[in-house]
Amino acid sequence: MPIYEYKCPQCDTKFEKMRPFSQSDAESPCPSCGTGGNRLVSMFASISKGTDGYSAPIGGGVPSCGSCSATSCSTCG
Numbered sequence: 001m002p003i004y005e006y007k008c009p010q011c012d013t014k015f016e017k018m019r020p021f022s023q024s025d026a027e028s029p030c031p032s033c034g035t036g037g038n039r040l041v042s043m044f045a046s047i048s049k050g051t052d053g054y055s056a057p058i059g060g061g062v063p064s065c066g067s068c069s070a071t072s073c074s075t076c077g
Helices: none
Strands: 003-007 014-018 036-039 047-049 055-057
Antiparallel strands (some): 003 036
16 A cells, blocks of 8 residues: 655644555545645655666756756766
8 A cells, every 4th residue: 555645734744644546635634733634746766776786866866966956967067
């Protein structure tokens, strides 16, 4: 069963809930205040091993340098 992320509009608490796909978009009660939380768009990590044997993030990963917003260090100059 997938885990979905929610955020409470009342107290800004972020929380997770495991539920069936058919209920993914339904509001979920906030564990802090009980208000119905709205589902967030979740990010996920994807790792691949290159031919050199080293692991590297695939698109959307956090770049290794803090000043860069690219998804690949090969675009940094």
